[in-house]
Amino acid sequence: MAAQLEQALAKLKTTGVRMTPQRHAILSFLLDSMTHPTADDIYKSLESKFPNMSVATVYNNLKVFIESGLVRELTYGDSSSRFDADMTDHYHAVCEVCGKIADFEYPPLHDIEITAAGQTGFQVSAYRLEVYGVCPGCTGITKH
Ligand SMILES: [Zn+2]
């Protein structure tokens, strides 16, 4: 993921965002993480490295990344948002037990956009598709 981090850092530079050690650590943690962590997860993982960092700092940095187009926020009603630093087109499988999110690839669903536009008159700009179930860690089956 090193190349991705370099790219992200270069992009931040062009937007004039100042890089701090914490900001760097949060971004690289997100890029390495495959589980789409919550702000709390990020805070807990980095708190030993940055004892002075608060959850609010994590949130503020995430906001900067979202505004810079580097991170996507995934909202789930009342439960905590999760954050994804993979901005490529992909879909999510959500674990109903632990809340972890896994990525999967599938061709773009243009049919859905066309059908939705036809039936509602909307100009469709985006769509979000997720599957729900129990992840391998929670079913006890470890996939290798
Ligand atoms: Zn799970």
Ligand SMILES: [Zn+2]
């Ligand atoms: Zn994702």
